[in-house]
Amino acid sequence: MAIAMDAEALARFLEEAFPQVAEDYVIEEVSEMALRVRLAVAERHLRPGGTVSGPAMFSLADVAVYLAVLAMVGPKALAVTTNCSIDFMRKPAAGQDLVAEARLLKLGRVLAVGDVMILPADGGAAVARATLTYSLPPER
Template sequence: MSKIETPRMDAAALEAFLTEHFPQVHADFTVERVDPVGIRVRLKVADRHLRPGGTISGPSMFALADVAIYLAILSRIGPVALAVTTNCSIDFMRKPEAGVDLICDARLLKLGRVLAVGDCILHSEGSEAAVARASLTYSIPPR
């Protein structure tokens, strides 16, 4: 983003929003940090996130990136439940470690009135080596 903005929703508010609006998945994610530059979200890896071969599945990594950008947007604009993904591109770069939580550092590159664009780097807990990079665009509904 071109200017640094103070977040409107902190980690606790984002967690409460997930619990209320997405009860089916809220337990999978933890918002670890919200700051003027971005957000850090953890996927609490469980057996349901694994694929054959003992690695974290691509859909689970996509979900983490998608949730992280969604929450990054909400941290700036407030609780807008109907913001939706319009595009996602994800590069899988190396096999994440099974049985270890996945961390996503997300930042917004552009936050407009109707579109937001963000970038994510995913890595296994305890490692700085990226396992995936994602770029997402969201549509923000009119107020």
């Protein structure tokens, strides 16, 4: 299956469709059925104690699978999360950028299922792991 949107096209789409969060994410790599995206950690992503919050890591996982789906099917803004399971495995270092490595396990006409590992940007053990399901809008 060919890639429908590269990193540059995905970044433009994110800026147009979701300008409120686009600056938080840097798409580092796009390949067939996989994507790597960085969360540029800022003060608003931190919880007391200075570590990246759970909601910020959830958002990173969600955005990673969303972008991986769009990379394969093209700009479908109405693809929506229908399920997410996330395991927080260890506390990220204070204020450090995180990367999500997403891979699509299934990409059907109606549903897509993806797996995400969230890692410290400078290396080290995974801090979270998530599995997400997306519903794709019907073709018209």
